[in-house]
Structure formats: structure tokens, C-alpha cells
Amino acid sequence: MYPILLSPILNLLLLLFFFYSLDATTSFWPNKETHEIQPKETHSVCSQTFACGRFENLSYPFTGGARPAHCGPPEFHISCVDDSPELTIMSLRYRVLELDPVHKNLRLVRSDLWNSTCTDKFANVTIKSEFFAYNENDDMELSIFYGCNSSTITPKPENWFPCNVNLPFNNSYYLIGTVPIDPIMGGVKCEIETTVPILKTAAAKLGANRSLFQEAIMEGFNVNYSSPYDVECAKCLHLKRGCGFDSHSSRAVCFCGDRVCDFSGTKFHSIRP
Incomplete structure (x- = not known):
């Protein structure tokens, strides 16, 4: 018997039909190993920075703006009030007048x-505290007295100023440094005494020119800051994770x-607001 010879065109049609059938069959039996796709991990909200006024790229330990409160200790939350942190x-x-994250210094x-x-x-x-401390090399105290009865003092010294803060008397005065025993002020009675830190450089200017009282206060004072959680956060940052606070x-x-x-990158629970 002679073999059946098929035309080249028929052979090609049979071959195409075979591959079509094979593809249609495998489409009904998906390969689990090839079709399981792991979802891409979302970028941590605690990895992003925020800005306020002229301060940009603020990050841990500070929170505020688009950086939620759970991304740092509550002591470091910055409120942006009229573009002022x-x-x-x-x-x-x-x-906040100045913020130096390298030396961990604030001017407040x-x-x-x-x-x-x-x-x-x-x-x-x-x-x-464990978070903030004066910079004793830069700062000193300014004592302010409010509600003072100055009727016996004439003329008024240059460190006196009027201030109406709902006290019996409207006169106030200030002293640079710790409060001395001042014979001139010995007979003056004041309702309130408070202390405000200022820069030593500003105090020197104020001592030479008593009219610079407001300017001396507005120059602020220096504060060093630190976070007791820096060691743990360094582990998060090393793993390129966002550091936050529970x-x-x-x-x-992390x-x-x-x-x-955890600090190895293993997830264990959702964010708790």
C-alpha cells in the first residue's frame, strides 16, 4: 500500500490546528506558580518628609503636615501656623526660628x-527633659516682672515698660540674669515674676542699650534636642523602612x-491611630 501524501498546504493547516488546540487546553488549567503575583509593597508614609515655611524636608523625629503624628514622638510634632513652625x-x-538636624539644635x-x-x-x-535642654554656652535668663506698683519710683529706669495684662498695676520691668537684691526696686511690689531665656549675645546688646528689650526676646534662645529612640530608628532606616512611634x-x-x-522587616499588625 502506498502512503497517503498530503499537500504542503494541508500539512500547514494541521500544524496550526494542533498548536491552537494546545493553547486553548492550557488556558483552562492555569499554572498556579506562574499566575501568583505578590503585590508590591506600598511606600511607607513615615518615609516621607514635610515642609513648613522656609523649612523643607523635615523628617524623623519631627512630624507635621503630610507626615502623620504616629511617625515620631509626640514631643516633636510641629504645627504650621501661618507658615511659621x-x-x-x-x-x-x-x-521655631532655626532648625539644625545635623547638630540637633533649635532656635526657639x-x-x-x-x-x-x-x-x-x-x-x-x-x-x-530627655528631649530638650538649654544650650548653657549660649543662653541665659531674663527676669520679667508684671503688675508692679511703681508710684514711689521717679523717674522710671530704662528697664521699665507699660503692660496691661489685667493686673492691678500696669507697670513692668525686666532684669538681666539672676534676680539681684536691687535697692532701687526694694520698695516695689509686683504681682508676677517670670523668666525667659535669651541669647548671651543678645543680653550683651541689651545691657548696652536698654531699648533693645523686644529685639533681645525675638532673637530667641538655643535648645539642644535628642530622641531616646534614635538607636531603634537607626535600625529601621538601615533597612530603608519608615521609623515611627507607637x-x-x-x-x-518600623x-x-x-x-x-519588626526591625527585620516582618509585618505583624496594621497601623493603630
């Missing part, structure tokens, strides 16, 4: 004394995408 320390608000001034020598917040400034346990945490993870 403000920190709240020991219940008082401070305007009390917000209630910005453009004013009168205030109704008579708390003494105490900035000494207010429930008061500890630093963020992998939108989840808290």
Missing part, C-alpha cells in the same frame, strides 16, 4: 512674646508600607 514644650508654644522663641513684651502666660520656662507602648516602631513591622 511651632513646637509645644511643657504646655508652652514656641516659634515663645510664641506669646513674639512681637510683644506683654503676656498673660506667666509660667516660668523650664526646658530640661503611642500605646511608647516605643519606636513601618513596612502601611503596617508596623
